[in-house]
Amino acid sequence: MFKKEMIAMLLAGGQGSRLGVLTAKVAKPAVAFGGKYRIIDFPLSNCINSGIDTVGVLTQYQPLRLNTHIGIGIPWDLDRNVGGVSILPPYEKSSNSEWYTGTANAIYQNMNYMETYNPDYVLILSGDHIYKMDYEVMLDFHKANKADVTIAAMPVPMEEASRFGIVVADNDGKIKDFEEKPEKPSSNLASMGIYIFSWQVLKEALIQLKDQPNCDFGKHIIPYCHEKGDRLFAYEYNGYWKDVGTLSSYWEANMELIDIIPEFNLYEEFWKIYTNSANIPPQYIAEQGVVDRCIISNGSEIYGEVHSSVLGGSVMVGKGSVIRDSIIMQGVRIGENCVIDKAIIAEDTVIGDNVVIGIGSEVPNRTKPNIYSGGLATIGENSVIPAGVQIGKNTAISGVTTAEDYSDGVLSSGETLIKAGDRV
Amino acid sequence: MRAVGIILAGGNSRKMQELTARRAVAAMPIAGSYRAIDFALSNMTNSHIQKVAVLTQYNARSLNEHLNSSKWWDFGRKQGGLFVFTPTITADNGYWYRGTADAIYQNLDFLRKCHEPYVIITSGDAVYKMDYNKVLEYHIAKKADITVVCKELAPGDDATRFGTIRMNEAARIEEFEEKPMVAHSQTVSTGIYVIRRRQLIDLVEHCAEEERHDFVTDILIRYKNLKKIYGYKINSYWSNISTVDAYYRTNMDFLRQDVRDYFFRELPSVFSKVSDQPPAKYNPGAVVKNSLVGSGSIINGTVENSVVFKKVFVGNNCVIKNSIILNDVYLGDNTYIENCIVESRDTIRANTRHVGENGVKIVVEKNERYAL
Numbered sequence: 001m002f003k004k005e006m007i008a009m010l011l012a013g014g015q016g017s018r019l020g021v022l023t024a025k026v027a028k029p030a031v032a033f034g035g036k037y038r039i040i041d042f043p044l045s046n047c048i049n050s051g052i053d054t055v056g057v058l059t060q061y062q063p064l065r066l067n068t069h070i071g072i073g074i075p076w077d078l079d080r081n082v083g084g085v086s087i088l089p090p091y092e093k094s095s096n097s098e099w100y101t102g103t104a105n106a107i108y109q110n111m112n113y114m115e116t117y118n119p120d121y122v123l124i125l126s127g128d129h130i131y132k133m134d135y136e137v138m139l140d141f142h143k144a145n146k147a148d149v150t151i152a153a154m155p156v157p158m159e160e161a162s163r164f165g166i167v168v169a170d171n172d173g174k175i176k177d178f179e180e181k182p183e184k185p186s187s188n189l190a191s192m193g194i195y196i197f198s199w200q201v202l203k204e205a206l207i208q209l210k211d212q213p214n215c216d217f218g219k220h221i222i223p224y225c226h227e228k229g230d231r232l233f234a235y236e237y238n239g240y241w242k243d244v245g246t247l248s249s250y251w252e253a254n255m256e257l258i259d260i261i262p263e264f265n266l267y268e269e270f271w272k273i274y275t276n277s278a279n280i281p282p283q284y285i286a287e288q289g290v291v292d293r294c295i296i297s298n299g300s301e302i303y304g305e306v307h308s309s310v311l312g313g314s315v316m317v318g319k320g321s322v323i324r325d326s327i328i329m330q331g332v333r334i335g336e337n338c339v340i341d342k343a344i345i346a347e348d349t350v351i352g353d354n355v356v357i358g359i360g361s362e363v364p365n366r367t368k369p370n371i372y373s374g375g376l377a378t379i380g381e382n383s384v385i386p387a388g389v390q391i392g393k394n395t396a397i398s399g400v401t402t403a404e405d406y407s408d409g410v411l412s413s414g415e416t417l418i419k420a421g422d423r424v
Numbered sequence: 425m426r427a428v429g430i431i432l433a434g435g436n437s438r439k440m441q442e443l444t445a446r447r448a449v450a451a452m453p454i455a456g457s458y459r460a461i462d463f464a465l466s467n468m469t470n471s472h473i474q475k476v477a478v479l480t481q482y483n484a485r486s487l488n489e490h491l492n493s494s495k496w497w498d499f500g501r502k503q504g505g506l507f508v509f510t511p512t513i514t515a516d517n518g519y520w521y522r523g524t525a526d527a528i529y530q531n532l533d534f535l536r537k538c539h540e541p542y543v544i545i546t547s548g549d550a551v552y553k554m555d556y557n558k559v560l561e562y563h564i565a566k567k568a569d570i571t572v573v574c575k576e577l578a579p580g581d582d583a584t585r586f587g588t589i590r591m592n593e594a595a596r597i598e599e600f601e602e603k604p605m606v607a608h609s610q611t612v613s614t615g616i617y618v619i620r621r622r623q624l625i626d627l628v629e630h631c632a633e634e635e636r637h638d639f640v641t642d643i644l645i646r647y648k649n650l651k652k653i654y655g656y657k658i659n660s661y662w663s664n665i666s667t668v669d670a671y672y673r674t675n676m677d678f679l680r681q682d683v684r685d686y687f688f689r690e691l692p693s694v695f696s697k698v699s700d701q702p703p704a705k706y707n708p709g710a711v712v713k714n715s716l717v718g719s720g721s722i723i724n725g726t727v728e729n730s731v732v733f734k735k736v737f738v739g740n741n742c743v744i745k746n747s748i749i750l751n752d753v754y755l756g757d758n759t760y761i762e763n764c765i766v767e768s769r770d771t772i773r774a775n776t777r778h779v780g781e782n783g784v785k786i787v788v789e790k791n792e793r794y795a796l
Contacts, residue, residue, distance in 0.1 A: 035703035036719075074495065075698070258705070266702035267722065273702070280696050281688035282456025282716040282731075283704060284679075289713065291706040291723075298457065298703070298719050299688060311703070 002082055004054045004117040006139055006196070008047050009110070011103050012040055012127035013060030018246045020371045021380030021398040021418070022346055023062075028245075029127030030065040032329045032347065034257050034266060035297040035312050038069055039244060040127045041275045044076045044085070049271055050135040052123065054083030056113050058106045060090055060099060075276040088113060102214040104221045108206040114199070122202050124195040124217060130253055130264065131192075131241040132271050138196060141235045145173065148201040148230035149222065152194035154237045164190035165218055167234045175232040178223065189234055191218065192241060201230055240264040248374040251344060254310045254327050258293050279313030279330070288319065297330070304334070318353070335387060342393070343377040352387030360392035363414035372396050372416070380418075427560060428540045428621070429468040429476035432524050433461055433548030436482040439585070439667035442767065442786045447486035449666050450478075450548030453750050453768065455678040455687070456718040456733050459490050460665055461548040462696045465497045465506075470692035471556040473544060474504030477534055479527045481511050481520055496697045507534060523637030529628045535621055543624050545639075547615035551674050552662040553687065553694070554616070562656050563618040569651035570623075572597060572644065573616035575662045585667065586612035587640055591655045600645045600653075611655070613640070614662055661686055672765060672784045675731045675748050679714055701734050709740060718751070725755075739774065754793055761787070 016028025023031060029040035040057075047055050055078060059066055066087075072078075073085035088110050090099050100106035107114075107124065114122060121142065123135055133152070142150040153167050161182070168177040168187040179185060195217060197205075205221050212220050226232055240263050244250040256262055266273060279298035285291055290305035297313040304321035312330035317323060320337040331348040334340070338351060341358030345351070357377045365372035372378060372394045379385065380398030389406045391397065392413030399419030403409065411417055433450035440449060450461040461478070468476050476499060480487055494506035509531045511520045521527035528535070528545075535543065542563070544556045554573070563571040574589050588609045590599035599609070617639075619627075627643050636642035644653060661683060665671040677683045687694055701720025706712065711726040718734035725742030732738070732749045739757035748765045755761070756774030763780030764787050766772065771793040778787050 075700075260707050267705070267720065272700055274700050277698065280457050280694070280698070281684075282718045282733075284684060284716050285712040285714070285727075287714045291710055291712050293706065293708050295703040295705045296717075301684075306706075 002117050004083060004119050006052060006121040006123055006135075007054040007056065007083070007114065007117050007119045008043075008052050008123040008125055008135070009107055009114070010040070010043055010047075010055055010057045010125045010127055011106060012057050012066060013063075013100055013106060014126075014128065015061040016128060016245060018371055019250060020247060020368065020378055021396050022247070022250075022344065022378065024380055024398060025062055026065040026381075027059065027061045027063060027127075030062075030069055031244075031250075032312055033130065033244065033250075034254060035295050035310050036277050036279065036330075037273060037275045039130065040066065040069070041076075041273055042130050042132070043125045043127055044070075044078070045271075045273045046131070046133050046135060047123075047125075048076045048078060048274070050133075052135060053078065053080055054117055054119075055085045056088045056110060057085060057127070058088045058100065058110065060106070063087070063089060069276050071276065075274045077274075083117065086113065102212075102216040102220075104206060104209065104212075104215040104217050107202075108210055108215065111203070111206065114203075119199050122197050122199055124193075124197065126193045128245060129192065129241060129243055131237075132239060132264075132273075133194070133237060133241075135194075135196075138194075138235050141173075142196045142198075142233070145233045146231060147196075147233040148198050149225050150196040150233045150235050151175065151222070152192045152237050153189040153234040154192055154241055155188050156190045158185065158188045161185035161188045161190065167191055169234040173233045173235065175226070175234050178226065180218070189236065192237065193218070195222075196235075201225065247344065247371060247376055247378060251327060251342075251374065251376060255308070255325070257310060258295055258308060277313065286319075289317075304336075304338075312347070329381070342375055343379065345379045346381035346383070348381055349379055349383040349385070351385045352389075354388045355385050356390040357385075358393055359390055360413040362393050363412070365394045365396070365416060366414050367416050368396075369394075426540055427471075427473055427542040427544050427556065427618075428535070428538050429464075429473045429556075430528065430543060430545045431461065431464050431468075431476060431478045431548045432527065432545065432615070433478050433487060434481040434521055434524075434527055435547075435549065435666070437549075437666040440671065441668055442788050443668065443671070443765065444483065445788075446483065446767070448480060448482050448484055448548075450480070451484075451486040451490055452549070452665060452671060453733055454551060454665070455675060456716040456731050458694060458696045459487075460551065461487065461490070462497075462694055463551050463553070464546045464548050465499075466692070466694045467546070467552070467554050467556060468544070469497045469499060469695065471544075471554075473556065474499065474501055475507075475538065475540070476504075477507040477509055477531060478548070479509050479521065479531065481527070484510060490697055493697070497695050509534070523642075524639035525628050525631045525642055526637035528624070528639070529632045529637075532625060532628065535625055538621060541621055543619050543621050545615075545617040545619070545624075547664075549666050550614060550616075550662060550664045551687075552614075552658070553660060553692070554658065556616075556618070559616070559618050559656050563654070566595070566654045567652065568654040569619070569647075570644065570653045571618040571656050572653060573614045573618075573658055574611050574655045575614050575658050577610045577612055579610065581610070583607035583610050583612050586664070587644075588612055589655055595655050597644075597648055597653045597655050600640075600648055602640050602645060611657075613644075614658060614664070617644075618656075668765070668784055668786065672748060676729075676746075678716055678731065679729065699734055710738075725757075725759075733768070 012029040078085040166179040242253040283300040286303040289302040296311040299314040304317040318336035335353035375393040384400040499506040663674040710723040720735040745762040750768035771791040
């Protein structure tokens, strides 16, 4: 029988609806980040860098991009004879087939997968955080405390603590209590959604709660273990960790990468982030090109100006165009003499000449003010923006748009323009 | 599949000066992201040739490291694969490869065991894209014994470092001079050959019996009146990199949009080993004009008309002009580099000045690296 000390289960099935048009066609973990990467690259790279070579990736929402990205795991060295990466979608069973209804339910439905590897410990991860963490150190902590469950937690400013799931622990890290988004938090240790379970404890809890609707780790499994008197410990983590669940936090996390010495440093040799990248050619900066405080990925060609931005691979920036404070993903083509301020432009979108993005005043988005905020203009993948139009702030665009979609050639701040159909 | 591939990557070139002190010519970095052999390997895989032997002997460490996995070129297959053959001492042979024909002779078992009827032979030191199947079809149509791919050099280009060729109207090769003192023709051999496998085995065995070792002088030139040797002209981009000058010019060619489009955008793609470097980073103060920049580089200074490879650090107020900076070079603040090729993994101290006065200067500095 195979034996793996610890295997990882990576929850990658969520839509991430707060990323708006960015996740209209892909699951959040497959959204591009930091130029050449996708969000899931960070937990996957952490796994292999921590010596975990068996990773189950649970997918459900729009998994195509995720599946092609992960493949058989070659970029992360997760193509293994025993173990490696396995994609685990929901599947039909002889009775009682269902989707993954909650994080713990998804894990429960893959009990057989975990049993195959006969693990001592199971690491539960989510595919939507940007961080570097050595899970092996966390496992050592788990073992040293003879813990049943270890929850990674990080200190957050006290005034923000009421936005998180808070763990209250004593000096040794033993967890005394939980508070879910408390009004008056009694601790500032926020749970990061990273758990190590001793296998028997996890198995027992999953079986006990198998009939719990929408069974969730934070809401059901952890409280169950706590009430039962299991040894729960908080593993305090003090490095860089960023939830990129909203457009604003996603934009900020990208922008942090262009600081002179970024807090989250991709250039360190000893903890590399791996990704599946088809872009091999170098980038070209033309005679009249300007590159100032930005990161640009392989294969891009810059004929215009790029300031304070993050560019993916094979991006074309035409002559006379000026890009500022923006995230431009792989394969985007930007015409000539465009001015783009504070925009997020998803993959393979085509922007015509003389387009202006990010003008006007900050009017809240009319349909989804909570999603499209922060003054960002967000354009979904494979969209087309016709030449000469102007686009305001807090806007969202997706699909092939034509000049007729813009009254007087303008999409004013706060508007949303979603068209069906892909670019052909 | 109809053909197997052989890439002759054993060579050293004294004309590359210090650059090949560290590596075989086939392992020379090209165009910011590649190594020379990537072009031949990618052509092989794009021509659906699945079984490829790379023959190497000189300073092969860099090359072996580059070829440590065949998956980047899609060769790691049950049917076929990438074979790297260095000379080995056996019961009947105690020599290094004494020439190209000898290199093939020493690995004749590889050819004997194949079942594919044809062999494509190419060198590992040229930058080009080619569908070898087209040459193979030509070879079959001509009923040729050997087909030599040749290139018409531009008037004024130095043909004397190549084998020069003259063909008749039917494209049969009538004259073939290896590295002549005076070139009578601007048509040169590219070192790409198509030959029937059995034919190659016979010729190479015969050569070995006569203690001859070179494929060009002892087979092509010697047999040109006996065997039907035809020329096939390549009209697309082809550049051999085996002198410092040619190497420099080939890299600089990639600053031209047509060359970039041809190699970087048009299909089929050129593959290379994936290096897992982060995107290139431009800090405030970076001025980059008409230059290629590889991934993982961090630019703080000025770069003009240059090719900067992967993982290069350019310090504050540096000025780099008309130069090639190879992989993993660290340039301290206020460095001035003009008309140079800076060897990979070099560390250039702050305030250094290197200018190639008469032609390209090769910079090899082995300073300790403190920063990064």
